[in-house]
Amino acid sequence: xxxxxIRRLMQAILVVWIMSLLVYVGVHIVGDPVDMLINPEADxxxxxxxxxxLGLDRPLHEQYWYFLKNALQGDxxxxxxxxxxxxxxxxxxxPATFELALAALGLAVVIGIxxxxxxxxxxxxxxxxxxxxSSILGFSLPTFWVGLMLIMFFSVMMxxxxxxxxxxxETIFGVEFSFLxxxxxxxxxxxxxxxxLFKLSLVIRLARAGTRxxxxxxxxxxARAKGLSQNRIIFxxxxxxxxxxxxxxxxxxxxxxxxxxxxxxxxxxxPGMGKLIIDALHNLDRPLVVAYLMVIVVxxxxxxxxxxxxxxxxxxxxxxxxxxx
Amino acid sequence: xxxTPILDVQGLETHFFTKDGVAKAIDGVNFxxxxxEIMGLVGESGSGKSVTGFSILGLVDPPGKVVGGKVLFKGxxxxxxxxxxxxxxxxxxxxxxxxxxxxxxxxxxRVDTQMIETIQAxxxxxxxxxxxxxxxxxxxxxxxxxxxxxRAYPHQFSGGMRQRVAIAIAxxxxxxxxxxxxxTTALDVTIxxxxxxxxxxxxxxxxTAMIWVTHxxxxxxxxxxxxxxxxxxxxxEQGNINDVLDNPVHPYTLGLLGSVPGHNTRGQRLYxxxxxxxxxxxxxxxxxxxxxxxxxxxxxxxxxxxxxPVPGRAVRCCHPQVEVSS
Numbered sequence: 001x002x003x004x005x006i007r008r009l010m011q012a013i014l015v016v017w018i019m020s021l022l023v024y025v026g027v028h029i030v031g032d033p034v035d036m037l038i039n040p041e042a043d044x045x046x047x048x049x050x051x052x053x054l055g056l057d058r059p060l061h062e063q064y065w066y067f068l069k070n071a072l073q074g075d076x077x078x079x080x081x082x083x084x085x086x087x088x089x090x091x092x093x094x095p096a097t098f099e100l101a102l103a104a105l106g107l108a109v110v111i112g113i114x115x116x117x118x119x120x121x122x123x124x125x126x127x128x129x130x131x132x133x134s135s136i137l138g139f140s141l142p143t144f145w146v147g148l149m150l151i152m153f154f155s156v157m158m159x160x161x162x163x164x165x166x167x168x169x170e171t172i173f174g175v176e177f178s179f180l181x182x183x184x185x186x187x188x189x190x191x192x193x194x195x196x197l198f199k200l201s202l203v204i205r206l207a208r209a210g211t212r213x214x215x216x217x218x219x220x221x222x223a224r225a226k227g228l229s230q231n232r233i234i235f236x237x238x239x240x241x242x243x244x245x246x247x248x249x250x251x252x253x254x255x256x257x258x259x260x261x262x263x264x265x266x267x268x269x270x271p272g273m274g275k276l277i278i279d280a281l282h283n284l285d286r287p288l289v290v291a292y293l294m295v296i297v298v299x300x301x302x303x304x305x306x307x308x309x310x311x312x313x314x315x316x317x318x319x320x321x322x323x324x325x
Numbered sequence: 326x327x328x329t330p331i332l333d334v335q336g337l338e339t340h341f342f343t344k345d346g347v348a349k350a351i352d353g354v355n356f357x358x359x360x361x362e363i364m365g366l367v368g369e370s371g372s373g374k375s376v377t378g379f380s381i382l383g384l385v386d387p388p389g390k391v392v393g394g395k396v397l398f399k400g401x402x403x404x405x406x407x408x409x410x411x412x413x414x415x416x417x418x419x420x421x422x423x424x425x426x427x428x429x430x431x432x433x434x435r436v437d438t439q440m441i442e443t444i445q446a447x448x449x450x451x452x453x454x455x456x457x458x459x460x461x462x463x464x465x466x467x468x469x470x471x472x473x474x475x476r477a478y479p480h481q482f483s484g485g486m487r488q489r490v491a492i493a494i495a496x497x498x499x500x501x502x503x504x505x506x507x508x509t510t511a512l513d514v515t516i517x518x519x520x521x522x523x524x525x526x527x528x529x530x531x532x533t534a535m536i537w538v539t540h541x542x543x544x545x546x547x548x549x550x551x552x553x554x555x556x557x558x559x560x561x562e563q564g565n566i567n568d569v570l571d572n573p574v575h576p577y578t579l580g581l582l583g584s585v586p587g588h589n590t591r592g593q594r595l596y597x598x599x600x601x602x603x604x605x606x607x608x609x610x611x612x613x614x615x616x617x618x619x620x621x622x623x624x625x626x627x628x629x630x631x632x633x634p635v636p637g638r639a640v641r642c643c644h645p646q647v648e649v650s651s
Contacts, residue, residue, distance in 0.1 A: 217428065218423055218425060218428035218429050219428060219429055219430055219431040219432070221384060221386075221423070222421075222423055222429040222430070222491070223431065224384055224415065225382060225384060225415055225416060225420065225421040225423075226415065226416035226420070226442070226443045226446065226494065227412050227413065227414070227415035227416030227417055227443070227446050227447055228412075228416070228442060228443070228446050229412065229446065232442065232446070236434070236442075237431050237434070240431075240433045240434065241431070241432070241433055244433070314433065315432075315433060316432075316433065316435075316478040316480070317432065317478070317480050
């Protein structure tokens with residue numbers, strides 16, 4: 001197991017390094033921040049001074065080298081706009097985004113798996129067909145539109161739930177969380193639902209497909225021949241088998257949730273990373289964009305690692321292969 | 326061999342309602358199995374032998390449905406029993422061993438989990454006792470170091486070992502009847518031999534009755550006490566194992582036995598039953614075997630009744646080949 005984790009870690013470091021190169025070069029191609037930063041009335045000498053101060057006069061590889069040296073020490077440069085460490089700005093926003101993404105993931109699993117398993121066990125019933133039809137809607141409706149409709153219905157027309165912000169937060173270990181207060185929870189629900197819709201549809205489809213496949217396996221019939229109860233067969237024999245693809249896909253999609261949260265956070269004014277990156281891109285705030293992307297890359301890599309480990313816990317066959325490898 | 330048989334199947338009918346029509350997979354099957362008796366249920370693919378096993382346990386999947394007959398298990402008609410009663414019986418009084426050992430054990434659950442749950446589904450025993458009983462069952466079917474193997478996952482076993490685990494699971498609750506659906510077909514011949522020997526021994530020791538479903542006459546010859554030969558959903562010949570194999574009366578049984586390579590002279594073309602097993606959607610009129618039968622006459626166009634041309638033998642044919650074999 002530890003050999004397996006160490007090997008994955010080495011791969012992860014390689015991936016992060018390559019991504020840093022791509023991100024850095026990519027952001028430099030997008031545009032010149034100097035135009036955005038400098039007062040239009042500044043003279044040539046002033047412009048030259050700013051360019052020199054920001055280190056933008058050096059060749060790209062030197063800039064990258066400088067960036068990499070500092071990055072290894074945890075310094076991703078200062079934001080051009082806020083004049084604060086970019087990493088700090090991004091990290092400050094992580095808990096809000098994470099809370100939103102985790103809530104969305106939780107909703108997707110808690111609602112999606114029972115619905116999917118039901119649809120898989122009774123594929124011909126009216127309820128199952130309704131579930132499957134709705135899941136197509138979940139896939140195809142654009143997130144921002146659904147978000148607006150949710151606000152329209154729940155906040156504007158019914159007045160049940162608030163439409164923006166995080167509400168009251170509770171602080172634990174210096175990090176603010178919304179879900180710990182009732183007010184925060186009501187603020188969290190709509191954006192989480194909005195963000196989860198796509199994943200929810202995915203989970204339903206995965207759980208249904210898995211169930212349809214597993215239910216016809218010989219070992220399910222054998223479990224019935226052993227006289228096990230229907231509940232035991234569904235919740236142990238079937239569930240554990242369909243969880244393998246669900247966990248894999250969801251783990252990978254968790255990164256997607258964080259990326260998608262850009263839209264939801266904008267619609268619901270949720271003060272997370274997504275909102276930050278939109279503003280940073282708008283202002284061509286290079287260090288902030290780079291810092292955001294690097295954080296996302298590290299997150300993705302880390303999530304993949306966790307998925308691999310989880311996967312090996314769920315599926316003993318994977319474990320064996322890696323022990324041998 | 327006492328009064329009421331363990332299992333008495335009377336006129337069992339299982340049909341599959343597909344969009345191409347109704348397939349009569351089992352069309353009036355009768356047989357009895359007594360305590361400690363091993364009955365071989367023999368037939369070609371599609372003759373309905375496996376479906377018979379599933380029908381007894383009430384495990385026929387849609388579009389299949391048991392539509393008629395009686396399955397008397399110690400006098401109780403299983404076809405009238407509700408789901409709860411069937412769940413009580415399955416795995417406890419009647420257990421089943423499946424054909425492919427690679428597929429019957431759940432790949433993500435440890436062997437001990439799969440064994441203990443089988444005991445606890447039927448008896449209120451604590452985990453410790455259930456664990457010990459499971460380990461003893463593994464030892465009983467000849468799995469070396471059962472204590473360690475309990476913690477293993479199915480993929481860590483070879484095919485033969487997995488089938489032993491499946492047999493151990495079938496034995497856990499000391500059933501009165503085991504239905505074995507071609508349990509050795511997927512295994513090497515040497516492993517097959519061991520498993521046959523051990524199952525037979527276990528049945529003799531515990532007095533468990535057994536229905537051994539197979540297409541392999543050689544297996545049945547060494548194992549069973551009685552034999553039922555199925556063709557197109559019906560039992561065509563039934564009797565004591567040695568009598569039937571030595572003196573087959575039904576032309577189909579004759580053909581089957583003739584097809585065993587050992588019965589042919591070296592250098593000659595191997596014998597085969599001419600033609601193909603009929604489609605269940607388009608069964609011939611009268612006797613289903615009649616188009617492939619060398620003895621067929623006009624009379625075979627009629628439905629055949631079961632007769633007893635030789636004492637202790639049930640045959641569904643109007644041309645029993647008594648004189649040929651005697």
